[in-house]
Amino acid sequence: MAQPDGTYRLSGEWLNTESDLSYYFRADHVYMVYERPEGHVILIGQVLQNKDGQSASLILEEGFYNGFFLPKELLEELIPFTLSYETLKNLDGVEQPYLTQKDGYLQLQTK
Amino acid sequence: MWKKIVSICAVLFILITSQAHAHVMNADNAYNDLNYTEAKGEILFITALGMTNSQDETATFRPNDSLAMEELAEFVAAYYHLEGENTVQQVVEKGWISSLKGNATFADVNEAFFAGELAIENGSESLTREAFAMFISEHGSSLIEEAGFTEGPVGQVEAVEQKEISVDGKDTHQYHIQIGDETIILAAHPYVDAPSVDPTVWEGMYVTTSLLMEDPHDNGEEVAQFLSISEDPPVQEQVVEEETSSIDEESKKETAEVVEEEKGNHYANWLFIGLVVVVVFIVVGLYMKKRN
Known part of the structure; x- marks a missing residue:
C-alpha cells in the first residue's frame, strides 16, 4: 500500500481481512492468533530475510496450542507468508528492498 | 477464559526466555517514544551502557523531558551497579551528585560521570534527557571501557552468517558478522542503531561503532552488545x-x-x-x- 510520502507498507489490518488468522505486527515480533471453539493457537515470529537474500518470510519462533508449546519441528514447517524481493522491485523507487516490522504494519524499505 | 490466561502467561514466559533468534533492539522496539527525537542512537548507546536499567517499565524514555537530579542519580546508580536500598541516596553520599532536588545541569552531569574534568562552557544550563544522552555519547569514550566493553571493528559489513548453537541446552541461532577481515558475533539481545533489526539485511551497510563484551547468554563469548550501523559510508x-x-x-x-x-x-x-x-x-x- 503506497503512502503519501512515497513509501510502501503492508498493514496488519488489511492482511486480517484476507486471512482466517489475526496478525498483530509489532516492532519486536509478529503475533498471530487463531481461535476456534475447540482450540486457541498463538504463534510468534519475526519477518526475516531468507538466506538467498531474495525474499523475506515470517519465521515462527514459538507457538502454543491451548497454552502448550508446539514442537519446534512443526514450527519450522509452518511459514505463514513469503514476500519475494523480485516482485517488490516492480514498485516505483524500490531497488534493493528489505522489510522492517513496525507497530501495526510491515514497512518496505530500500537500500 | 482460562485458556487465554494460560496462553498469555506462556507468551510472557517465552518473551522473557526465548532465544530462538537474536532479538535485536533498535529505536523502534527498545522504547515507544523515540519517533521524533534526533538522538535515537545516543539513547540506545546509554541504554547499552546500562544507564537506564533502573527506569520504569513503561518502555518510554521521555527524550524531551528535563533531566531531574533524581533521574541523573538513577542513571549513575545503574551505570555503577550500585546495590542495596536507596541507591540514588548512595550516589549523593558518595559525592557524585550534590543533591536529589531540582533539575540537573551540564555541570552536574560532568561532575557525576567525569569528576568535573570536562571543559564545558554551558555548565549552568539545565538539559533534557535526550541532551543528556547526546552529551554522554559525545564525551563518554572513557565510560565505554569502564563499563567493561571493548571497541570492535568498524567498516562495511561483508557478510552475515547464521549459525545454530546450543546455549544451556537450548538451540538458538547466532549471527556472525564479517567486517573487513574480522568477524564478530552478535549478542542474543543487542542494542543496535540500525534501520533494520534483521542482521542479514545489514550486508553492504557500514558499522560505525561496535562495542563487545563477554556474555553468559552466549556461552561466555565476547559478543557485540551495541552496534551503530548506517546505510551510507561514514x-x-x-x-x-x-x-x-x-x-x-x-x-x-x-x-x-x-x-x-x-x-x-x-x-x-x-x-x-x-x-x-x-x-x-x-x-x-x-x-x-x-x-x-
Whole structure:
C-alpha cells in the first residue's frame, strides 16, 4: 500500500481481512492468533530475510496450542507468508528492498 | 477464559526466555517514544551502557523531558551497579551528585560521570534527557571501557552468517558478522542503531561503532552488545573521498596549466624561428642588393 510520502507498507489490518488468522505486527515480533471453539493457537515470529537474500518470510519462533508449546519441528514447517524481493522491485523507487516490522504494519524499505 | 490466561502467561514466559533468534533492539522496539527525537542512537548507546536499567517499565524514555537530579542519580546508580536500598541516596553520599532536588545541569552531569574534568562552557544550563544522552555519547569514550566493553571493528559489513548453537541446552541461532577481515558475533539481545533489526539485511551497510563484551547468554563469548550501523559510508570516508576528488581536481588544474604553458612555449618557439627566418631573408636581401 503506497503512502503519501512515497513509501510502501503492508498493514496488519488489511492482511486480517484476507486471512482466517489475526496478525498483530509489532516492532519486536509478529503475533498471530487463531481461535476456534475447540482450540486457541498463538504463534510468534519475526519477518526475516531468507538466506538467498531474495525474499523475506515470517519465521515462527514459538507457538502454543491451548497454552502448550508446539514442537519446534512443526514450527519450522509452518511459514505463514513469503514476500519475494523480485516482485517488490516492480514498485516505483524500490531497488534493493528489505522489510522492517513496525507497530501495526510491515514497512518496505530500500537500500 | 482460562485458556487465554494460560496462553498469555506462556507468551510472557517465552518473551522473557526465548532465544530462538537474536532479538535485536533498535529505536523502534527498545522504547515507544523515540519517533521524533534526533538522538535515537545516543539513547540506545546509554541504554547499552546500562544507564537506564533502573527506569520504569513503561518502555518510554521521555527524550524531551528535563533531566531531574533524581533521574541523573538513577542513571549513575545503574551505570555503577550500585546495590542495596536507596541507591540514588548512595550516589549523593558518595559525592557524585550534590543533591536529589531540582533539575540537573551540564555541570552536574560532568561532575557525576567525569569528576568535573570536562571543559564545558554551558555548565549552568539545565538539559533534557535526550541532551543528556547526546552529551554522554559525545564525551563518554572513557565510560565505554569502564563499563567493561571493548571497541570492535568498524567498516562495511561483508557478510552475515547464521549459525545454530546450543546455549544451556537450548538451540538458538547466532549471527556472525564479517567486517573487513574480522568477524564478530552478535549478542542474543543487542542494542543496535540500525534501520533494520534483521542482521542479514545489514550486508553492504557500514558499522560505525561496535562495542563487545563477554556474555553468559552466549556461552561466555565476547559478543557485540551495541552496534551503530548506517546505510551510507561514514562521514570520514566521504571526507576522504571529497579530499581525494579535490586533490584530483587540483592535479587536473595543474596539468591543464602545464599544458597551457607548454602550448605557450610552443608558440614562442615558432615565433622565434619565424623572426630568425625573416631576419635571414632581410640580411640576404640586403647582401644581394649591395652586390648588384
